[in-house]
Amino acid sequence: MPVFYDSHCHIMNLSHPNLMALLKRVFMDSVPRRLIWLFEHLGAIPLFLKILIWFLLFLPLLVVLLLVVPFVLFMLLLLLIPPAKASLVEKLKEKAAKITNLLAVMETEIGDCLIQLEEELRKQYETKGGLVLYGGSGEEVCDRIVMTPLVMDFGLKNYRNSKSPYKVRWKPVVSQVEDLCLGFRNYYLYRSAYIKSAEGPLPPLFEFHPFLGLNTVNYQLQSSPAREGHSSFLEDLLEKNFSGFECDTSPEMRRINLSKRDWSTFDGNIESIGPYDFAGIKVYPPLGFNPWPEEGDGYPDSSEMEREREKVLYLYDFCIGHNIPLTTHCNDGGFLVNNSYREFSSPEKWAKVLEQKVEYRALRLNLAHFGGAEREDWREMIAGLLLKYDNVYTDISYQGVDRKIYGRLKLLLDSYGADRDRLLKKIVFGSDFMINLQDIASYGKYLQYFAETDAFTLEEKGLLCHENAMRYLFLM
Numbered sequence: 001m002p003v004f005y006d007s008h009c010h011i012m013n014l015s016h017p018n019l020m021a022l023l024k025r026v027f028m029d030s031v032p033r034r035l036i037w038l039f040e041h042l043g044a045i046p047l048f049l050k051i052l053i054w055f056l057l058f059l060p061l062l063v064v065l066l067l068v069v070p071f072v073l074f075m076l077l078l079l080l081i082p083p084a085k086a087s088l089v090e091k092l093k094e095k096a097a098k099i100t101n102l103l104a105v106m107e108t109e110i111g112d113c114l115i116q117l118e119e120e121l122r123k124q125y126e127t128k129g130g131l132v133l134y135g136g137s138g139e140e141v142c143d144r145i146v147m148t149p150l151v152m153d154f155g156l157k158n159y160r161n162s163k164s165p166y167k168v169r170w171k172p173v174v175s176q177v178e179d180l181c182l183g184f185r186n187y188y189l190y191r192s193a194y195i196k197s198a199e200g201p202l203p204p205l206f207e208f209h210p211f212l213g214l215n216t217v218n219y220q221l222q223s224s225p226a227r228e229g230h231s232s233f234l235e236d237l238l239e240k241n242f243s244g245f246e247c248d249t250s251p252e253m254r255r256i257n258l259s260k261r262d263w264s265t266f267d268g269n270i271e272s273i274g275p276y277d278f279a280g281i282k283v284y285p286p287l288g289f290n291p292w293p294e295e296g297d298g299y300p301d302s303s304e305m306e307r308e309r310e311k312v313l314y315l316y317d318f319c320i321g322h323n324i325p326l327t328t329h330c331n332d333g334g335f336l337v338n339n340s341y342r343e344f345s346s347p348e349k350w351a352k353v354l355e356q357k358v359e360y361r362a363l364r365l366n367l368a369h370f371g372g373a374e375r376e377d378w379r380e381m382i383a384g385l386l387l388k389y390d391n392v393y394t395d396i397s398y399q400g401v402d403r404k405i406y407g408r409l410k411l412l413l414d415s416y417g418a419d420r421d422r423l424l425k426k427i428v429f430g431s432d433f434m435i436n437l438q439d440i441a442s443y444g445k446y447l448q449y450f451a452e453t454d455a456f457t458l459e460e461k462g463l464l465c466h467e468n469a470m471r472y473l474f475l476m
């Protein structure tokens with residue numbers, strides 16, 4: 001098992017996320033918007049109702065104040081006790097250091113970010129020549145790490161609701177792809193200036209096969225009526241990036257075709273990006289991608305709902321016809337830009353997709369994050385789908401920021417008794433780097449927690465970071 005797969009990570013810079021969309025949800029879709037509505041309509045309401053509203057409005061505030069004031073006083077009191085003060089200050093410093101670290105990694109050029117990751121890992125495993133996995137009394141050295149950075153389609157079509165003079169009107173995914181591919185190129189071109197050994201130059205530790213971020217909401221089918229602004233067609237996007245995949249009749253063919261891409265020769269021209277530059281597709285429901293548009297999902301009318309449904313059907317048929325792995329965010333957190341999108345992430349939506357027709361059993365799907373640590377119901381549902389459908393997988397990205405997660409995962413798997421081994425073959429390792437830096441100091445540390453946990457044997461670790469990943473990616 002010389003190749004380690006990190007099947008869920010993100011490599012982006014500060015210009016890529018749609019920060020306006022997030023700000024809008026935090027400040028406008030929540031309390032302030034409701035308050036504004038209330039103040040606007042207050043004049044028309046009878047006096048006794050007004051008094052009642054004010055009372056109800058301030059009741060929670062009063063309760064919060066009663067809880068917060070003693071808490072603040074308690075914290076201030078703690079600050080008077082030197083050991084407690086030191087630990088509190090330490091915690092604040094730690095959080096600030098993590099945020100600074102995340103900002104630094106998002107601000108530096110992507111190639112430099114990747115070089116720094118390799119420098120860190122080379123230092124960590126100095127004499128071993130790669131990442132070392134431990135298990136029982138044995139160990140295994142992985143001298144190559146395959147990363148599949150997931151591009152996210154941050155474009156949103158709801159800008160019309162914005163009252164600002166200037167709006168985020170288009171946030172094309174192509175500029176993100178351009179930055180990412182230039183980053184790959186720069187990693188290969190400049191790494192030797194930083195990474196050296198006494199024996200001479202070292203071969204690159206990383207290999208990259210990105211996933212294309214796609215939100216069908218931002219595209220239209222050629223058959224649909226034209227809409228305002230310029231149109232991007234779903235058919236063109238998929239054809240441009242994945243034509244040729246349908247001829248890969250075996251995983252070996254896919255592996256050979258993907259390995260032909262030499263990123264060091266990328267000329268910076270987005271037009272030269274095409275088949276085999278991406279290994280799969282990433283969809284992200286918190287940004288509005290709806291896996292199964294249906295009544296009650298907030299569409300203005302049924303024809304709009306039908307149009308969205310047609311697009312996702314096209315996408316699934318295309319993915320199946322071309323054997324494209326499709327990763328979807330599947331926990332109820334994330335970069336949520338509208339509260340009504342929260343349920344789009346639910347595995348229940350995917351259960352509806354998979355049961356549409358027997359052909360959909362061939363959909364190569366990764367329900368990422370295993371539902372998240374807080375949603376046991378989602379996790380259970382995902383486990384059911386993993387057991388029911390051969391081509392459905394899940395990943396454990398982000399959760400490994402806490403080294404105890406692996407012990408808990410082992411307990412969960414053990415509780416499935418006879419199905420344990422079948423489930424274990426459907427779980428894929430992922431880091432969720434660089435998002436995970438909110439809760440962990442570095443990429444090396446995240447990998448180290450996995451490499452060193454005694455919750456899994458060396459063979460079981462090999463399933464998660466090698467075999468299962470390769471099967472999901474149609475490389476084995």
Ligand SMILES: [Zn+2]
Pocket residue numbers: 008009010397432435
């Ligand atoms: Zn992620």
